Amino acid sequence: MGAQGNILFSGVGGQGILLASEIMAYALLAAGYDAKKSEVHGMAQRGGSVTAQLRYGDKVYSPLIEPGRADIQVAFEMMEAVRYLPYLHKGSTVIVNTQKILPPAVATGQTSYPEDVLNHISSLGMKVVLVDAFDLAREVGEVRTANVVMVGAVSTFLPMDASVYARIISARVPARFRDVNLQAFAAGRKVSQ
């Protein structure tokens, strides 16, 4: 113990960020940490940029990560990996789902998708881990498990055993989706191991 950390989840509404951050939170609680998590509901859910902020340690006061202090960012969409750049620091690890979801201005042809965003993060000295979560989820047979693939990918950067996550995932997803989610977790974990 004594460790503490800040995990920033970013992506687009509807990608399953809340479930992913819940699994991470339960895993941290199981390891004996205090934790707090901040979410924004309502207007923000309708396909807009979405974040969840998860903080853990011996005792957590603020539910919000301070700019410059996110240790891990789990980005569920490529461009969303850079939207919250001021929250990151040189030692941050950025785990990126390489899926692209076109924002309205791109989808309607007014501007183009910023393709070079990941190079920018790498050039700032951060560790970038690329995960083709959508493809890995398709391989295990359920594209909707892409969020759990991302949990698997981030799990190797935290001290908890894979078995802790397996137990939590089993408890938190409907029984008929349990095996496919466990496979998704394993597939993601393999990427970053």
Next chain:
Amino acid sequence: MTEKTDNPLWMSGNEAIALAAYEAGVKVASGYPGTPSTEILENLSCYEGVYTEWAPNEKVGLEVAIGASFAGVRALATMKHVGLNVAADPLFTASYTGVRGGLVVLVADDPEMHSSQNEQDSRNYAFAAKLPMLEPSDPAEAKELLKQAFAISEEYDTPVLFRTTTRIAHVKGVLAKGEMLSSLVIPGIEKMPAKFVMLPGNARARRVVVEERMRRLRDMTENAPFNIVEEGDSRRGFITSSVSYLYVKEAFPEAKVLKLGMCWPLPEQMIRDFASSVEQLYVVEELDPFLELHIKAMGIICHGKDLIPNQGELNTAIVRKAIDPASVAELFAPVALPMRPPNMCAGCPHRGIFYNLSRMKLFVSGDIGCYTLGFLPPLSAMDSCVCMGASVGIAHGMAKALGDDAKGKVVSVIGDSTFIHSGLSGLINTVYNGSSSLLIILDNRITAMTGQQNNPASGCNIKGEAANAIDLEALCRAVGVKHVDVVNPHDINASRKVLDKALERDEASVVIARAPCVLLPEMKKAVHLPYRTQVASCTGCMACVRLGCPAISWNPVSPQKAKALGYKEKQKGFALINEVQCNGCGQCQALCKFDAIVRREA
């Protein structure tokens, strides 16, 4: 790493408050959905032995809770900050009547306006209505404090205001189950006219009681367990409450802190003692200088809004920078990216109406709900939005101001739930005082924006059990509207004809655009045959792209590629439907003049 053997609960502030209400023995809870308060009643409705309901608006919700309190049971009313404006009328007089069973009015503020039209500070209501107000800083504290609120309510014969913010309501934290409590009040009908009948004679007598109550509460706050001095370095002393306390603890962990769990009335002697024990006194609070003003009124010198912003949320970095500017580290510069604003869902019925409105050169008086997103490009079809229900009155006011110049040029747009909340009285006014403005009711059968709550037009109650469904057509006719049309908003061309005809009339008319929200569980379960693009037939006219549907994307092509695809060389691109996202509403097909959009066959 060892695992904890005990089983702590991991709950949001709203879940914690629901559990606390259950443990406090609440018997009746009523409210209207509003971010960030909604999940309290949703969760409470799952506990045995508590009656919960969605009221048509916050005023009714509070009146129901007052009635339950008068009957001698513990009662809870929940609402967002702007909902308290609606409920302010009963609130101010319930302050005079006091309670029988404990009565807590929960109000969830939204600093930063994550999902609101203003960021008013509800603490001002505690001062104005002469009521005690409690403020927790996190879910665990919310749970403990809410249970104390009911005890205070009964002991001091007062409604208790309980204020959270987004960063309490929607923050998850660790907490524990607690003991079940109950009220000592015996439920039943008690006639207490001097207390319950607020005619001037009785109210004048109660007015005296209110002052006496506030005096007793002030005495209580001096030794209350929720107002705490945390010893520390006295060079800087902080008086703070709510989530601001957490930011102070992180930014200045060594400092001496007076943490107020009750922000009104204030423990004056405790504050004086604290102020004189520190070198520099800082008051750290979100939004208004509420604590600061009252502390300064005591003649105490302190820093407050001279340093701390009075707009938006605070956080640790803002608090640290405001008080110790030298301590702030440099951050990575943000990168300019295309915005990703919220958008109406693929297959949203509202889009069809707003597409039409966007082509009709009208002033669209809008309202509060998912459909407020009709303001955003590419539809950009909303010209005003003020508060729940305002669309109808504003359109009537414009029509009266401009006379014939407004004829056929002003419409109001309101959702089913918002119409029932407070749009109906506006419609009554439109008919009674005779203007020809058109009202469009976007009836998607649910209160969608706040996450699918049933309402009096849905046909179900809070638990999903069958309930009366208001007949909106009959309701509009009953208040005197002679022309009530119902359209399917997905049928863009047919809807347009009805709208055009309604705008020509010289008297009030209503068009009900009826199609269920695509996020309704039954809609999600249903098999939607998606549409797909026959790319070879697409001429790149962008008619479908202009719907702004998230399932349709524009794919630019070079002249060479256009030629290779068999297009005219000047064709700039083609539209493509993402079949996974498509909900099969068919609005885009109605707009395509080149048969380039077809439905997938079953």
